[in-house]
Amino acid sequence: MSFITNLRRAVLGDLPDFAADPIGFVERHGIGADVPVALRLGPKPAFLISHPAGFQRVLVENRDAYGKGAEQARLRPLFGEGMVTASGPRWDAARQAAKAAFSQSRLNHGLELALCVLAQEAAGLAQTSGSEIDLHGLMGRLTMRMVIAALFHERLEDAAAADAIYRAGCVAHRHLSLSMWRLVDLDMYLPTREGRAFRGAIAEMERQIAGFAQAPKGFLAALHPLVAEYGPAVMRDEAITALVAGFETTATAGCWLAYALARRPDLAAWLRQEVEENLPADGELRPGLLRDLPRTRAMVQEVLRLYPSAWWFARTALADDVVSGVAIPKGASILLCPWALHRRPDQWADPLELKPARFLEGPQPDKFAYVPFGAGPRACIGAQLATAELTALAAMLVTTFDIEALSGPLAAQVPEGGITLGAPRAGMKVRLSVREPLRKVA
Ligand code: HEM
The missing domain is CATH 1.10.630.10 (Cytochrome P450)
Structure with missing residues (x-):
């Protein structure tokens, strides 16, 4: 990697990758993750959350x-x-x-x-x-x-x-x-x-x-x-x-x-x-x-x-916390990502298929798997x-x-x-x- 690339990465972290292909970025990092994924979006630490327990912890518990x-x-x-x-x-x-x-x-x-x-x-x-x-x-x-x-x-x-x-x-x-x-x-x-x-x-x-x-x-x-x-x-x-x-x-x-x-x-x-x-x-x-x-x-x-x-929304950690075993420091940015959450194969049968009947029949999804x-x-x-x-x-x-x-x-x-x-x-x-x-x- 060139000096410029290294410098850019040191300052901006994952921002350029995210900005270049936001949907691809959250799919690569988020789908299937069972814990918050550490990212760096600019100078601040950030975490991508795309699992039900993470949504529950941050938005409710x-x-x-x-x-x-x-x-x-x-x-x-x-x-x-x-x-x-x-x-x-x-x-x-x-x-x-x-x-x-x-x-x-x-x-x-x-x-x-x-x-x-x-x-x-x-x-x-x-x-x-x-x-x-x-x-x-x-x-x-x-x-x-x-x-x-x-x-x-x-x-x-x-x-x-x-x-x-x-x-x-x-x-x-x-x-x-x-x-x-x-x-x-x-x-x-x-x-x-x-x-x-x-x-x-x-x-x-x-x-x-x-x-x-x-x-x-x-x-x-x-x-x-x-x-x-x-x-x-x-x-x-x-x-x-x-x-x-x-x-x-x-x-x-x-x-x-x-x-x-x-x-x-x-x-x-x-x-x-x-x-x-x-x-x-x-x-x-x-x-x-x-x-x-x-x-x-x-x-x-x-x-x-x-x-x-x-497809995403944000919070800032006001205090230290632990989400699914991962330490979240005060001040970190939290990206909650319904796009990745709603496409998890462990929560949805055939997650990429358009099947409206899934909301009429069979077991309904976990409350925090559909938000x-x-x-x-x-x-x-x-x-x-x-x-x-x-x-x-x-x-x-x-x-x-x-x-x-x-x-x-x-x-x-x-x-x-x-x-x-x-x-x-x-x-x-x-x-x-x-x-x-x-x-x-x-
Ligand atoms: C398909 C349409 C919509 C979607 C997917 C949607 C989605 C959302 C989501 C996910 C949040 C929570 C964001 C967070 O927790 O940070 C939110 C908040 C909010 N939405 Fe919607 N929304 C829709 C339509 C509307 C409409 C029609 C209104 C008009 C009144 C509206 C007004 C608001 C307001 C005022 C908040 C902030 C609530 C608060 O912070 O207490 N939304 N929306």
Whole structure:
């Protein structure tokens, strides 16, 4: 090895290897490991965790010894002190307020609006029946509108506003993915093009959220006690947090779900039969119906097993600990990796096969072997919403369209592996052709 290579390795550790091929890196190091794997990501020690007992220890058993430390600093310009980045009493208060927002009745109303948006978008897609579509762009625009409808009870019918907030979400997400493994995020300090674009995206989201906050509904209305305690910036921080946490994760899952259905017409037909048997006479999807579609939900669960949008998430050790016999020093970074966990052959029969029926039959997986939404007190607040939205999306797709995959086999698709899993860099293309008369548009 040359002097430069040695120096680079001494300073950056495993970072260059990780950044060059993130998915390959965690597969090589993580799948099958029964203890935390020591890594060096920059100057700090780090550990990759991809076994159930490790998730259990860090997220539940000894959770007070792990915090959302340095890893979250990169998110602060965007999320401020929102729920993802906050800790202590501020986090506690936000979580309580959000629980009220996600109560069954509030959620149902938001979901009804999200389903109207889905029906509208399906009608739009039907007009271009037979054309080639890139799934990531389609799902991004669709889920941004659905999440805004579900959370803020706004249908965002103005196409220019919908486009602007979608683009802002993409820029913000891309910046977080690019800066994630840099030792210093210079874009935050220098007048670079990237930095300007990121700040512009934040400003656009703030502008639209300020508009929604003028007559707060849904999630924003539930934040009142928090605003009274912590001041008006809470509204901005929590709304951007929920929007960004909820949009790209759901879009990524929607992409893999649609592509999986395209590659597996047998599964699409299996789902279609279930949905058609349960759809009311007017053919409209409603929130209550989504609970009665076990096959469709199992498909969503299986897609989130093989393609978990949150394919890794991080903690910082706040105290020394021992995880499965390995000493974890205070200050170490912990990478928890659902991608590697969900593909363990000791936990899943045929782990690389898409088999939704595994969630309907036979023994269910260890609680800590399946964590697409995390676990413990900081598990995803939007899990129920995301599952409902994805179930509705699958139901709409199989009953409305024939989906033809144009980008090759599912197993050959390698996700980008940024801050969320993402789609392959080259995109995933499909052709959507209308199957039958469209459902009524709300
Ligand atoms: C398929 C879609 C989604 C996936 C896979 C997902 C996954 C996750 C995961 C794994 C965590 C835990 C991260 C950690 O422990 O560090 C999390 C947290 C969170 N998610 Fe989601 N999420 C999704 C959709 C949503 C939606 C729709 C919302 C909108 C409300 C949302 C809001 C949040 C928030 C606010 C947190 C932070 C919770 C806390 O720290 O207390 N997520 N999500």
